[in-house]
Amino acid sequence: MSKKILATTSLAGCFGCHMSFLDIDERILELIELVEFNKSPIDDIKTFTKECDIGLIEGGCCNSENIEVLKEFRKHCKILVSVGECAIMGGLPALRNGISIKECLEEAYLNGPTVGENTEKIMPNDPELPMLLDKVYPCHEIVKIDYFLPGCAPRADLIWNALVALVTGNELELPYEVVKFD
Amino acid sequence: MKKAEKITFKIDEKTCYAWPGQSIVDAARDNGIYIPSLCHVEGLKPAGSCRICNVTVNGRNMTACTAPVGEGMVVENDTPELNELRKTIVEVLFVSGNHFCPSCEKSGNCELQAVAYRYQMMVPQFPYEFPVKGVDARPDLILHDRNRCIMCKRCVRGIEKDGKAVFSFEGRGGEHLQISMDIDLASQLSEEEAFEAMEICPVGAILKKERGFAIPIGERKFDKAPIGSEIENSVEQD
Numbered sequence: 001m002s003k004k005i006l007a008t009t010s011l012a013g014c015f016g017c018h019m020s021f022l023d024i025d026e027r028i029l030e031l032i033e034l035v036e037f038n039k040s041p042i043d044d045i046k047t048f049t050k051e052c053d054i055g056l057i058e059g060g061c062c063n064s065e066n067i068e069v070l071k072e073f074r075k076h077c078k079i080l081v082s083v084g085e086c087a088i089m090g091g092l093p094a095l096r097n098g099i100s101i102k103e104c105l106e107e108a109y110l111n112g113p114t115v116g117e118n119t120e121k122i123m124p125n126d127p128e129l130p131m132l133l134d135k136v137y138p139c140h141e142i143v144k145i146d147y148f149l150p151g152c153a154p155r156a157d158l159i160w161n162a163l164v165a166l167v168t169g170n171e172l173e174l175p176y177e178v179v180k181f182d
Numbered sequence: 183m184k185k186a187e188k189i190t191f192k193i194d195e196k197t198c199y200a201w202p203g204q205s206i207v208d209a210a211r212d213n214g215i216y217i218p219s220l221c222h223v224e225g226l227k228p229a230g231s232c233r234i235c236n237v238t239v240n241g242r243n244m245t246a247c248t249a250p251v252g253e254g255m256v257v258e259n260d261t262p263e264l265n266e267l268r269k270t271i272v273e274v275l276f277v278s279g280n281h282f283c284p285s286c287e288k289s290g291n292c293e294l295q296a297v298a299y300r301y302q303m304m305v306p307q308f309p310y311e312f313p314v315k316g317v318d319a320r321p322d323l324i325l326h327d328r329n330r331c332i333m334c335k336r337c338v339r340g341i342e343k344d345g346k347a348v349f350s351f352e353g354r355g356g357e358h359l360q361i362s363m364d365i366d367l368a369s370q371l372s373e374e375e376a377f378e379a380m381e382i383c384p385v386g387a388i389l390k391k392e393r394g395f396a397i398p399i400g401e402r403k404f405d406k407a408p409i410g411s412e413i414e415n416s417v418e419q420d
Contacts, residue, residue, distance in 0.1 A: 085284055088305050089276075090312075092285060097312040141309060148305040152284035176408055179302065181283035181295055182399070 003033075004053040004167045007077055008040040011066040012093045012136060013059025016153040017084040018042070021056070023156035031160075034167045039076075052077045054166055056159075057145070060090040061137040065130035074143040079166060083159065085152040085181060087139045094136040101132055152182050191255040193237075206246035206257055207235050216410030217259055218268055218297050220275075220384050221334035222247035229335045234271050234297065236264060243267075265301060272298045273306035280312060280329035281385075287394035288386030290402030294332060295385075296409035315360070321368040323376035323391055331361055331387040340382045343367040343375065349388075361387075 010018060018041060024031065037043045038050050055077030061067050074080060085091040096104050109115060109123045139145050147166075149158055158178040165172035188199040193206075193215050200209035208224060210217045221232035230248040237246045238258040246257075258264065275281075275294060283289045315328035326349075337349040338361065348371070352362040371379060380390040399405065 082305070085282075089282075089310055092282065094310075094312065095282060095285070098280075098314040135312060138305075138310060140305065145305075150304055174302065176299070177406060179299060179304070180405075181298070182286075182289040 003036045005038050005050055006035040006040070006054050006056070006163075007038045007048065007052040007073065008042060008056040009058065009069055009073060010041065011057065011059035011069060011087070011139070012062035013084065013086045013091070015041075015058070017056075017058035017087075017151075017159075020151070020153035020156050021083075021159050024160045025156075027160055031163070034164070048072065048076045053079065054163070055080045056083050057081065057087045057139050058083050059086045060088075060093060060139060061133060061142050062093050063130040063132050067133075067142060070139055070142055079146045080139075080143070081147045081149060081162065081166075082139045082145045083149045084154055085150060087145075088148055088150055089138050090136040091152065097135040101134065104132075150179060150181050155180065189251055189253045191251050191253070191257065193257045193259050194261075200251040203250050206237060206239075206249050206251055206255075208247075209251045210246065210257075210259065211413050214414060214416050215259065216413040217246045218300065218410065219247055220293055220297065220332065221336060223336055223340060223382065226336065226339045229339065232271070232275075232332065232334050234268050236267055236271075238264065268297070269301035269303055270307070272301060272303055273308055275332050276303070277306045277308045277310045278313070279332060280315065282329075286330065286386040287389055288330070288383075290397070290399065290405055292386060292404075293384035293409060296404040299404060300408045300410065318363055318365070319391075320365055321363075321371065321376075323371055323373065324368060324379055325389050325391055326361075326363045326368075327387050327389065328360055329387075330385045332385055333359070333361070334384060336382050336384060337361065337379065337388055341375075341379045341388075343370055348379070 008018065038052050039045050039048045055073040057070065057073060057080060061070060082088050086093060090097065105123050109118060110121060147162065149162055151158060155178045161173050189202055191198055191200060193210055196215065198209060198213040205228060207217045207219050207222055217235050217237060219235040221229045222235060228247040230245040233245060235246040236243045239255060272294065276298065283295055289295060317325065317327045319325040338347060338351065341348045346367055348364050348367045349361050351359065353359050376390045379388050
């Protein structure tokens, strides 16, 4: 059986889901027998060089770059999986969803208690910076997502079980302890 | 009392016994059968507000917390249709509030989350509303976070100070409906009463201050076994 090709990314996430992925520990040796990594922070391939079988998405969409990357993943991956609470429902970044962008930026760069000297009252305005979205969106409200793995971060066993099930085509085992929202 | 004085009825083929007037949900529990409920607490007047305890009797759905058992009644409970309906209700509750489980002190002890685990909700099928709701942290011992409220009315029915309700509905008749807290009464709650207030709330909308994350992950109420398993594992007495 040829290896399945796997891509991963972290959008508006904290890389915690990727860290949890690495918590599969020595099973990573089994994993590289099952899959080949393409675009992913794990191998540092920055652009797709192949069409992929599985894409793992960490984080929701908080800016225009997240949207672009997510659409790119949808284009190049046969199966997309939302990994973790942020990808599934926006997560902690989505706590800003009830607050206007203006208020958020002013708090972060002008008025917040940890803001140091900003006498010129500058907010980041480089045209190369991605634009913030009006709110943080769950990934499945932007593109079609095929599967969802909840958790903050999802337990390593959940990620492992799901990957093995996807690669081998066997049924996914979901013991009670591995599916949690925190 | 002897069994003869109880009513006989059936839940999913199992013969069960109930006291006259007992609700289906309470009787089911006494017979070792779990019917999920969020708004219902034994001892409080039933509200029938969360709808998750829907069961089918005579081809019609009804809330098992408000419907009394009748002699010879045949109740359908653990069916694919009802379980799917319950999962859908949980999904509606999740998208219509702001349920950020990872940052919630109630996580692991939350009944809404526990029911979602039980019915294996991986993602709600509806779009998230992200409604704008307020937090009131003025009382010394408790805080009230409306973002997590599921309008079950357990606090309205169950939290009193000197015989007066601490929480009540306000803004009835429209989208402004919410639970309001009487700040004077809430400020007078004792340590013990504040703890009870937190316990009566099924979610993290009423929290006792300075108690968050007291129990480590892995040892909380619903970390190891699904909600209702304590009922299903209880030994039948008669």
